[in-house]
Amino acid sequence: MNPAADPNRTIDIHVPVLTRVEGEGSLEFTARNGKVEKLYLRIYEPPRLFEKFLEGQDYTEVPTIAARVCGVCPIAYQMTSIRAMETLFGVPSDPWIHAMRRVIYYGEWLQSHTLHVNLFAAPDFLGFPDAISMAAKYPEEVRRGMRLQGLGNDLLRLLGGRSVHPIGMKVGGFHRAPPRHEVADMVDKLLIAREDARQFVAWAAGLPYPVDEQEFISVAIQHPQEYGITEGRLVSDHGLRVSFEDYPTHFREYQVAHSTAYYSLMDGRSYFLGPLARMNLNFDRLPQPVQALAQELGIRFPSHNMFMNVVARALECYLAVEDSLRILSDYQLPARPFLDVTPRAGIGHYCTEAPRGMIYHRFELDDAGRVSFATMIPPTSQNQLRIEQNLQTAMERFGLEHSDDELRQFCEQVIRNYDPCLSCSTHFLRLEVHRD
Amino acid sequence: MEHKPKIAIHKFASCSGCQLAFVNMGEDLIELLQLVDLVHMAEVGSMAPEDQQVDIAFIEGSITTPHDVDRLLKIRANSACLITIGACATSGGIQALRNNADSGEWMRSVYAKPEFIQSLSTSAAIANHVKVDFELWGCPVSSRQMFTAIRTLLYGVPPLSLREKVCQECKRRGNVCILVTQDAPCMGPVTRTGCGALCPSFGAPCYTCYGPAEGVNTASFGQRLIGLGLHPDQVARRFASINNAAPAFSEATRLFAGEEGKS
């Protein structure tokens, strides 16, 4: 152990590359006289200007291109743009399509969440520098996580053809209805995976987490009956209750002079998105078996301990398995897996719950169904301000007397906890480093 | 095998999807890690510096900043074999669309304070900057492509690279051609094989994510798309998609966007 350092020293920490996050970013902060003075989360991701590429594209092409913003949550990008256009075109809802959309979403959640819990987060709490060294000590746990991740990929493949940039969805529904025998195979896999998923939650809930109580506003999609994913309205635990098209009146993006990226504010305040926010708002909408497991394991929501985000993620994995199983067990082949759409001019707004939290799209289309203006706001940019605030208070509470190394490690943990997806580069810039 | 080969996966401007394809190998990944040392892959927390000597460096993403160029040169100098993975690294990716646009103008319209952005005006393929030993096309590459490449290299043999058209695999799978039965603007006849004819197997038209095949006849095919009812601009956009900067496709884009005469 390091001898305690002087908490009043000037600390300059620069974590050059954040590891075990999606994409690449870095953190830089300076403390003087026991106070954090400056703290930047930097995103390396160079701008890729997707919103611009979308201009002039036919609405049919949008899901394909939008997916490329992020290989980690392409379904969220595809689905949000698809639903934005469908609402504009007035496409009626269809129970089969709705159910299958939940399943493909669960696939993405499961894939992304298990990857995070298993390979990114667990090494932090079990004291390993990375997943590879953890795997040597915990081979069975790592394999179980990989099996569940594989199951997420299988769900994605069933409806989308492949796990990264799936090709199965279109405006109006799906290109293909999976044949019965493929669904039956999937049901078998889900049945087997149930127990894995329960153990996975128990394991995740039992990791030795620090306590990091934070003040924050949770924001998520809420649906009257279901755990909100692709349908519903935006709610917060501070009284927000609005439809998706009201997003622009409450949420605002801004760029700050000293910072590297766009930040988002909701009614002038920072807010928090992601699995924990969803659990905080929608726990009572979870299917019975999922709520029961949480109770059995003593998991309680709402919670303001940031590290419960990992547990929330694990519980959503179980949700994904249970609910997909329920949906696919009653599978019926539809006459057609999509509805016809007729493009029309106007503006379509939509939000869905990406693995990392709510994502917002807005498309302006002309009469031919071509995009004239696009906005896509990923969850990580919305969480950005929250992460920095979290770091600031958590760091002071953790104690600046810790060595630089320990501080650095702690910061990384805090950041990773959000599973920030830095690939969602629509609004991230890379700027010069400002050093003292 | 005397020494365990070292492999690294580096990321430039990309969506991380190709790396994810690697992580998505599932239990094969565990098998693979017994055969090789993964010394650099920020996503999973392995972080050897760029100047560590490796046997195989996989590169994801395109080159968009001067800093990228420095990093890439360092990686190249220290890798016995350098392989690009995915459309971004191999052809510049979807973001290469800005190469033809006034990117200053684009930046201004997307970002309030573009003066902070340090960015080359283009999104360039890795081969535009350094020598590339092999290219794995696809957006994203599949896990299979990656481990087949690694497996073959472990045998001391360059990976095989098939460049036939998607149609061939589509027919092997027994799919009905949706271009012929539904007038769907499927790009299979100009797109390189590798995906297993995924889209047409789902009844969806191919959109070129594996890049141009060998010996493509884009002029004739573009005319055919016009015959199916597409406007020449739509034809140009079919080519100017995921691999818009691949020469065969950027030429086709110019041809149908009618810019041939202007330049």
Add this chain to the structure above:
Amino acid sequence: MSVANCYLPWEAEIVERTQETPDIFTWRLRFTDPEIARQYTFQHGQFNMLYLYGVGEVAISVMSGDGSSLLHTIRAVGRVTQAMMDLRVGDRVGVRGPFGRGWPLFDARGQDIVFVTAGLGCAPVVSSIRYVVANRPDYGRLVIMQSVRYRHEALWAPQYDAWRGLPDTQVLLTSSRDKTRWPLWELGRVGVLLDQADYDKNNCYVMMCGPDQMLRDTAKTLIEKGVPGPRVFVSLERNMQCAVGHCGHCQMGGKFVCKDGPVFPFPEVAALMETEGF
């Protein structure tokens, strides 16, 4: 070759390995199954499919030997052959064969024999030269013409020198890319040797191996000089994968080079060799 499954290789061991030039090596192979070794026979000009574990197969002429001592000379040019160069004595490979139609050495008895080769094309021919040399009394004059790009690439140079000393034997060599002329060597393509060759054009067999263009040009010159067309034989190369006339890659018009060839009387293929694309 096993008639039950013509696709299935047999295991063979590399029992000896010689590096001939920086990129050419010779293997001596032995089938590990003694029964197969015992049954194996071949004709000069035929080839085997050699399989590299985990990578694939290539067509390689059989130089000489029998099932327990099979010689193959290979030039490392691509994926499979370059990796084959790294194999060591004791390593195992797969072998299928022999395939195809060989040289007409039996019909050619009593006649003058003219060998013309260019580049590595010499491999399939060298075994036949050795055969003729070993059965010298059965044949008339022996003329060996060989062109290489550079003199230092001449494989088996000592062997050529030895042949030069045999009675009734002429060895003519040329290098097409060297700048200086060496003693006993000409400069230029194989054509420059044809006038020096001494053989009875009405009673000879010509056997040639090399790039298509050289084969075509030389065959035409020889026929113009009066050699009967059906006495001029060429060994052709085409992409080969199955070696049994199924996969279609080696087709040249109506011929399957793997089973109808690789050795053809020139008139059978003359027309196709005139046009690009066959």
Add this chain to the structure above:
Amino acid sequence: MAEVPRYFPRARLAELISVVQRAGFRVIGPRVDQGALVYREIDGVEDLPQGLTDEQAPGHYRLAANGTQRHFSWANGMSAIKPFVYAPRERLWRVDRDTHGIHFRPLMSIAPRTAILGVRACDLSALILNDAHFLRNLYPDPYYRLRRENLLLIAVNCSHAASTCFCASTGDGPEVSGGYDLLLNELEEGYLVHSGSPSGDEILQKLATARPSRRQLDQARHQLDACRQQQRAMPPAPRLTGLMSRLDHPSWDAVAEQCLACGNCTAVCPTCFCHREVEAPALDGQSSVHRRDWDSCFNEDHSYLVGMLVRPDIKTRYRQWMTHKLATWQEQYGRSGCVGCGRCTTWCPVGIDFVAQARRVLEDEA
């Protein structure tokens, strides 16, 4: 149609299928998929198309209702029998490595006993050509043979020719002349059925059939006669060898402008046999599987030789396809390799008309 056929009404078709299934065969029949008819496994008569006909033209295929109760009133679908005997992808053998060496083992998948229902005259002719290529060879192909020996062929005489059909001119149709186990003629209200083999006899015995009426026999004959009136005709085989003396004809350049070299034609052609061998090593390095995949002379690697391509461009590749199919095939197998099914024309994405192109090279007025 030498001996007198038997007759059964349409309602009994289901029974025929179940008799065949009970005899231990999986039944492959025409099914609608993505707007076309293709041979797929069927469970029963309900999976067959009914009242559908096909409209085919260069680069164009559509199904349309024709107001009948018929199941076979269409010309042909996307593929013939080829994929069921010569699989698009076939694992040939596997090799395992251990400290003793490498061990080869053939991978002969057990070919299920397969009945194909709805086989056309052109398909059967093509099958005979497939046999010639794969079996009447110094090295018969064991994989092909296994599948071939497990086939039961239930053929149907065509009652309608598509605009792309020209089997009458190649002598391969529309009437089935042999090589089947059972042969059907579909009439308005039922089927005439012939047996062509002992297996056919066996099945026919288990089926309740009747003597056909004169009217029914006439109907079958008229249908076939009508079907012989086809819009396209390939020049006779001896003329086709003339392609080889026209290798410099300018129309090869013209067709190369249009051809995509995508190989759809060779893939749907029931007689094309080209394939490549592919190695699939296991990740752990302890074993490897060697397989073959359909290939096409339109692919660059088809004619690859170290450092060069024998056929470097679309022109030489298109010319290879046409000259092989129509001319040099005759040298190999004693007849042209084209059975007049017209698939290469229908399924060409840019609609190159095979017959018209052959005529252009031969400067033959249609």
